[in-house]
Amino acid sequence: MISRRNLILTGAALAGGTLLNPPGQILAQTPSMGDKNVTDPDSVQSTVNVGNRTFSPGKPGVDYRPVVTPNLPTLPWQIVNGIKVFHLVVEEMWHEFTPGLEAICWGYNGHVHGPTLEAVEGDRVRIYVTNKLKAPTTIHWHGFLLPNGMDGVGGLTQKLINSGQTFKYEFTLRQHGSLMYHSHHDEMTQMGMGLMGSFIIHPREPVWDPPDRDFVFMLSEWRLDNGTYRPNIMEMSDFNLLTFNAKAFPGTEPLVVKSGERVRIRIGNLSAIDNHPIHLHGHSFTVMETDGGRIPESARWPETTMFVPVGTTRTIEFVAGAPGDWPLHCHMTHHTMNQMGHNTPNTVGVRNAAYDKEVQKIIPGYMTMGSEGMGDMGMMHMAMPENSVAMMGAYGPFDYITMGGMFTVLKVRENDPSLKEDASGKITDPGWYQHPEGTIAGPASVDELNQDGIKV
Amino acid sequence: MNNNRCFISARGGTKRSSTIVGFIFILFLVQPVAMSVAAPAPGADAMQDIQNVTTGRTGYKLAPVNEAQCEETIQYAISCLLENSLSKDEAVQIALLNNRELQARLADLGIARGDLIDAGLLKNPLLDFLYRKSNAPDTLANLEWSVTLDFLNLLTLPLRRAIAASEFETTKLEIANDVLNLAFDVQSAYYNLQAATQAGKMYQAAVNASKAAYDGAQVLHEAGNITDLAFHQEQAIYEEQKLLLAEAETETVALREELNMLMGLWGNQVAWKIPDKLPEMPAREFQGAGLESVAVYQRLDLASIRQDIETLARESGLQDATRLLPELSGQFAAERDTDGSWLRGGGVSLPIPLFNQGQGRVLKAQAKLNQARHRYYAKAVNIRSEVRKAFAQMRKNRERVRYYDKIMLPLRKRMVEESHLLFNSMDVSPFELLASKREEINAQRDRTEALRAYWVARSDLERALGGSFQCYTGPNSTPPNEGSQSNDKIRKRIPSGDAPSGTANPNSGGSATGKAGTDGSGTAATGSVAASSGGAI
Numbered sequence A: 001m002i003s004r005r006n007l008i009l010t011g012a013a014l015a016g017g018t019l020l021n022p023p024g025q026i027l028a029q030t031p032s033m034g035d036k037n038v039t040d041p042d043s044v045q046s047t048v049n050v051g052n053r054t055f056s057p058g059k060p061g062v063d064y065r066p067v068v069t070p071n072l073p074t075l076p077w078q079i080v081n082g083i084k085v086f087h088l089v090v091e092e093m094w095h096e097f098t099p100g101l102e103a104i105c106w107g108y109n110g111h112v113h114g115p116t117l118e119a120v121e122g123d124r125v126r127i128y129v130t131n132k133l134k135a136p137t138t139i140h141w142h143g144f145l146l147p148n149g150m151d152g153v154g155g156l157t158q159k160l161i162n163s164g165q166t167f168k169y170e171f172t173l174r175q176h177g178s179l180m181y182h183s184h185h186d187e188m189t190q191m192g193m194g195l196m197g198s199f200i201i202h203p204r205e206p207v208w209d210p211p212d213r214d215f216v217f218m219l220s221e222w223r224l225d226n227g228t229y230r231p232n233i234m235e236m237s238d239f240n241l242l243t244f245n246a247k248a249f250p251g252t253e254p255l256v257v258k259s260g261e262r263v264r265i266r267i268g269n270l271s272a273i274d275n276h277p278i279h280l281h282g283h284s285f286t287v288m289e290t291d292g293g294r295i296p297e298s299a300r301w302p303e304t305t306m307f308v309p310v311g312t313t314r315t316i317e318f319v320a321g322a323p324g325d326w327p328l329h330c331h332m333t334h335h336t337m338n339q340m341g342h343n344t345p346n347t348v349g350v351r352n353a354a355y356d357k358e359v360q361k362i363i364p365g366y367m368t369m370g371s372e373g374m375g376d377m378g379m380m381h382m383a384m385p386e387n388s389v390a391m392m393g394a395y396g397p398f399d400y401i402t403m404g405g406m407f408t409v410l411k412v413r414e415n416d417p418s419l420k421e422d423a424s425g426k427i428t429d430p431g432w433y434q435h436p437e438g439t440i441a442g443p444a445s446v447d448e449l450n451q452d453g454i455k456v
Numbered sequence B: 001m002n003n004n005r006c007f008i009s010a011r012g013g014t015k016r017s018s019t020i021v022g023f024i025f026i027l028f029l030v031q032p033v034a035m036s037v038a039a040p041a042p043g044a045d046a047m048q049d050i051q052n053v054t055t056g057r058t059g060y061k062l063a064p065v066n067e068a069q070c071e072e073t074i075q076y077a078i079s080c081l082l083e084n085s086l087s088k089d090e091a092v093q094i095a096l097l098n099n100r101e102l103q104a105r106l107a108d109l110g111i112a113r114g115d116l117i118d119a120g121l122l123k124n125p126l127l128d129f130l131y132r133k134s135n136a137p138d139t140l141a142n143l144e145w146s147v148t149l150d151f152l153n154l155l156t157l158p159l160r161r162a163i164a165a166s167e168f169e170t171t172k173l174e175i176a177n178d179v180l181n182l183a184f185d186v187q188s189a190y191y192n193l194q195a196a197t198q199a200g201k202m203y204q205a206a207v208n209a210s211k212a213a214y215d216g217a218q219v220l221h222e223a224g225n226i227t228d229l230a231f232h233q234e235q236a237i238y239e240e241q242k243l244l245l246a247e248a249e250t251e252t253v254a255l256r257e258e259l260n261m262l263m264g265l266w267g268n269q270v271a272w273k274i275p276d277k278l279p280e281m282p283a284r285e286f287q288g289a290g291l292e293s294v295a296v297y298q299r300l301d302l303a304s305i306r307q308d309i310e311t312l313a314r315e316s317g318l319q320d321a322t323r324l325l326p327e328l329s330g331q332f333a334a335e336r337d338t339d340g341s342w343l344r345g346g347g348v349s350l351p352i353p354l355f356n357q358g359q360g361r362v363l364k365a366q367a368k369l370n371q372a373r374h375r376y377y378a379k380a381v382n383i384r385s386e387v388r389k390a391f392a393q394m395r396k397n398r399e400r401v402r403y404y405d406k407i408m409l410p411l412r413k414r415m416v417e418e419s420h421l422l423f424n425s426m427d428v429s430p431f432e433l434l435a436s437k438r439e440e441i442n443a444q445r446d447r448t449e450a451l452r453a454y455w456v457a458r459s460d461l462e463r464a465l466g467g468s469f470q471c472y473t474g475p476n477s478t479p480p481n482e483g484s485q486s487n488d489k490i491r492k493r494i495p496s497g498d499a500p501s502g503t504a505n506p507n508s509g510g511s512a513t514g515k516a517g518t519d520g521s522g523t524a525a526t527g528s529v530a531a532s533s534g535g536a537i
């Protein structure tokens, strides 16, 4: 497989030295791994002349296969004089994390998190940012190699975008990979309220076999107490709502792929303080990239769980294997719970029957929960505070699924004409997997136990 | 006066028999006069007056004094009243029948009546007889007779009798006032006990709630899930609540004994029960306008000072009249000399106002009258303040109770429900949930306290007004005192009209629009209003 550095060099050679001027300048993406020094961005800026561009702005379906952002759209753009022009509008809005749980959050263009921005290496992008919040804001382009004045750090590299103002960011994309954007002013508040999104830059030329399906996730975390309607941005460590693309299971859309397809999943983490080990069932995958660039082939290793620290992205690739419904989730157990209170005494193992009856005389309907664990919490249907969801879960095809938060399902299906696919390659949820006879775990019969000499 | 009596000795005299006849004549002449002045038997219907004013002002009956044959009937009536749940009215009634302090106080009426009768009687004439024997031969024994009569006593008798009658009225008013005060004491004590009994149930409920939390801590502790400290924290709350209950029970015992004392109960009579819930407030409240005038008009302690002024005015008149001649006595005397001849005659004795012309006595009487007038004024000022205070407290406490009903109790109830929801979502521990319940119970207890304060303030207002609401129909409904001569006479002696007491007749107060509360409707107007006139008894 060719390295990115090789690609650039190859591209330059193919273009007869007219590709970029100077040809080596765009090669800035993997400074830590590259054997060339990073060029001064200012000099890059001065040499990138749109009028001299060889490549026209990248077209979806032609220059790249678009990514699918479960639960979120991709931001439309238009081309003006060869420049891709985007418009982000920062605003406050209601956001539903999962049915029955919503809050007033901050987002972009009507979405929390913001829509995914998608472009191609070498594109010149112009991004207007209109601030409809009452608070000032900025946008930082996380991981981008760009002129310092476009970095979006409030106070340090630019003035704040005050309420009602529209700022213009413009730069040339000189790298490819899975990047991110987020507010860089009062981050604790503004990122805690949801101001972040994904920014995917496709390579100008395929650097390796392009995937058949390409997904992107943003990991984030919130404090939203049961019965409240606004994320508590004061929380420092005890977050109770963990999300994929700002959705908690069962609000997360599944990832639908066909068996044998090459699948890419890009995962960025802009949580306040938590790193997330994201685990995929039924597959072995390879971590191909970080937001810093491609990992050399020699440095990759097979994985089932990919650790995504705060402020980074990881891109994994695999070939979809056996058909079925395969969980994709954070492996930290508390990160697959919804809105659980943590201040109640542990009731596991408590003999509460007689005591419950006494309390019911004083408080009708009282019931000690969790004396046998929390497994039945989601199913209890006890009265809950307004705007709150069960600790976890939803009904699955067999039983209650005791998972919440950072949990979704990779649905692998045999190629079937009934699967509906849109232009971006997103396949409509086909429902629960229908298992072939004899492939589901079930109660052991007495004969089976006897035959295998199992005593119970 | 006895000490100062002078004798005018008349020597000689011949008609012994006529002299004796003369004495008897005088005695018979004077005595009927004295009797006629005192007739009819003074103060005979005083007890009836006090009974009337008690019933008129409170609706309760007063036990007659010194009627031993009634004792059995009364005790039977009391035992009947005690049999079932004891109401506030029954408690007051028992106290009025059975409180021995009150009976002793009523006996003061008899003592005062004795004084009144004494004051209506003339001083008895003084008979002197002297026998002397001469040692001279053939002489008869010398005999000397004289009868001395205090003439001034005879002349001032009507004045002094009027003074005594006025003093007697004062005593009656004071006694009647004490009767009313006892009734209101019982009423307040009853409300206090009833509130304590009701609150006691809530203390018990709070114990139950903390017990539940303690039990919960126990099962968690047994399962090894909470620390010893967390367990003991719940136990401490539970024990604390038990101690609070014990304290409340102790207080209830004291309040119960206060009522026992007031009702004069002992032995197996003390096992009575009362309903353990305070009555709710009447829907409509007694209006405040004109109440001060009503109180000034109705209050018996004020009326007794008013009566004092009358007494002292009469006293001052007496001192004025007898200023130069405080004493005057006449004497009839007869003497048989040793030779058997009779000397007959008479004389008068009187002080010569050479040095003491009674200035001191007159000044003293004037000062006492002046003093009483200031006391009257001060009392009227105080009464008006008492009325304003009790009325404002009643209104404020009413608002408090309503605030509990409209805001606090629904809020606490809602907080329990919300705690329960957050308990279900595991945001709130069972201890917090039960603590929230305990807070709700405490709010109900505080509401009971506010309701108690309302009823006690209402009772205080009745006391300040000098009569209960249900016996009051308002001065406008029936002109209370028109045509009551005694009161009119007294009013003339009352200090000037612009004094706080100037509206002793509430009609002259202009804004006396007090109206009977809902529970007062239907009370017969005439009887109670007539009886409510302070000067009428």
Ligand SMILES: [Cu+2]
Residues within 6 Å of the ligand: A242, A274, A275, A276, A277, A330, A331, A332, A335, A406
């Ligand atoms: Cu996690």
